[in-house]
Amino acid sequence: MKIGNSAKPSELATLLIHADRELNPTAAVVPPIYQTANFFSTSPEDFLERSSRPRHPEFYTRNRNPNAAQVEAVLAQLEGAPAAMLTASGMAAVSVAVLGLIDHGMHVIAQTNHYGGTMSLLRNLLPRFGVQLSQVDQRSPDDFEKAIRPNTKLIVLESPSNPPLHLTDLRAVAAIAKAHGALTVVDNTFATPLNQRPVQMGIDVVVHSVTKYLGGHSDLIAGAVLSTDALIEKIWNTQLILGAALGPFDAWLILRGLRTLSLRMSTHNANALALAQFLANHAAVKYVNYPGLESHPQYELACRQMTGFGGVLSFEVDGGYESAKRVLRRLHLVGIATSVGGVESLAVLCGDNFTHHLNVEEAQRAGIPAGLIRVSVGLEDIGDLVADFDQALSV
Ligand SMILES: *Cc1c(COP(=O)(O)O)cnc(C)c1O
Numbered sequence: 282m283k284i285g286n287s288a289k290p291s292e293l294a295t296l297l298i299h300a301d302r303e304l305n306p307t308a309a310v311v312p313p314i315y316q317t318a319n320f321f322s323t324s325p326e327d328f329l330e331r332s333s334r335p336r337h338p339e340f341y342t343r344n345r346n347p348n349a350a351q352v353e354a355v356l357a358q359l360e361g362a363p364a365a366m367l368t369a370s371g372m373a374a375v376s377v378a379v380l381g382l383i384d385h386g387m388h389v390i391a392q393t394n395h396y397g398g399t400m401s402l403l404r405n406l407l408p409r410f411g412v413q414l415s416q417v418d419q420r421s422p423d424d425f426e427k428a429i430r431p432n433t434k435l436i437v438l439e440s441p442s443n444p445p446l447h448l449t450d451l452r453a454v455a456a457i458a459k460a461h462g463a464l465t466v467v468d469n470t471f472a473t474p475l476n477q478r479p480v481q482m483g484i485d486v487v488v489h490s491v492t493k494y495l496g497g498h499s500d501l502i503a504g505a506v507l508s509t510d511a512l513i514e515k516i517w518n519t520q521l522i523l524g525a526a527l528g529p530f531d532a533w534l535i536l537r538g539l540r541t542l543s544l545r546m547s548t549h550n551a552n553a554l555a556l557a558q559f560l561a562n563h564a565a566v567k568y569v570n571y572p573g574l575e576s577h578p579q580y581e582l583a584c585r586q587m588t589g590f591g592g593v594l595s596f597e598v599d600g601g602y603e604s605a606k607r608v609l610r611r612l613h614l615v616g617i618a619t620s621v622g623g624v625e626s627l628a629v630l631c632g633d634n635f636t637h638h639l640n641v642e643e644a645q646r647a648g649i650p651a652g653l654i655r656v657s658v659g660l661e662d663i664g665d666l667v668a669d670f671d672q673a674l675s676v
Pocket of ligand 1: 371372375396398443470489490492
């Protein structure tokens with residue numbers, strides 16, 4: 282089945298359940314797991330065909346696997362991208378997308394704020410390959426324009442960003458990149474394609490940590506890259522060398538998770554908005570970062586490029602780091618664990634998790650004070666979640 286670029290969330294719900302159907306040659310309602318490293322050829326000629334055709338799903342599982350191909354079919358249609366490629370983790374997706382598109386002597390523009398692993402890739406790994414890097418405030422499209430150099434070939438984005446929930450104007454930056462012959466990559470993990478579809482806004486490559494909402498159950502590590510057939514083939518060639526393929530069972534689990542993505546995201550969106558509103562009105566809370574709040578400085582942009590605002594928020598309490606620790610200790614229902622996007626609500630102290638790669642001033646500038654609490658709002662009853670924060674915040 283094919284769904285147009287202006288797909289409504291309800292159409293995406295259908296697609297999540299049926300888009301892989303043609304890729305299941307068996308009568309099983311749930312596709313079997315192809316738990317195999319390699320596939321038989323029927324002749325030497327057939328072997329040559331399988332080995333030389335890029336991304337053949339039945340040759341060798343490091344190249345691809347039928348379970349991966351099924352997930353890729355769903356993800357590609359979901360994002361409205363011609364092609365998708367699964368990877369062994371979200372960081373594998375970011376890494377192969379960037380390494381697949383750079384060359385020695387190139388200039389890359391990125392944001393001052395990115396997921397920590399992406400930050401390490403950009404700052405620690407790229408210089409070893411002779412790549413120049415500029416980092417700009419994601420909230421200002423003009424800053425991207427000003428940072429352009431003749432050798433700028435790639436712009437790396439993340440929106441909303443982890444954990445201050447700043448937004449990048451994806452249409453504006455995509456247009457700037459196109460005008461200067463640069464490609465754009467955006468990390469769409471926090472939004473998911475249910476809330477934001479960057480390819481429809483002119484972005485060239487989308488990456489995901491599938492570990493988060495797409496998998497959705499905190500039981501696997503995976504990533505995905507989405508783009509045109511030509512760019513995915515280019516990036517796949519790098520992935521094949523680096524060996525960052527995902528195993529068949531994890532791919533099968535992703536497909537199971539995707540079936541309910543639409544339902545889950547509706548509740549993540551609703552619960553996070555309700556919790557953000559409760560916290561924003563609480564006397565002990567200094568401010569709440571959530572793109573769905575009218576008080577978010579980029580609320581107007583959020584409404585223009587997102588159809589829902591996601592399940593992650595961050596906030597600061599009066600009294601800074603020590604008070605924030607007290608709140609985390611007092612939460613009963615909400616556990617302390619890294620990661621986001623699972624069915625269970627989780628909270629972490631950003632100063633203990635996200636600022637290893639930044640000095641104190643950089644962390645402040647990036648909107649990540651040590652006492653910032655990030656919450657991944659799960660699918661529990663919203664009354665129970667509000668009650669848990671209410672009791673944890675009352676001293
Ligand atoms: C978690 C995360 C990643 C890394 O994904 P892994 O699956 O943990 O490798 C990348 N980007 C964002 C925004 C993330 O939240």
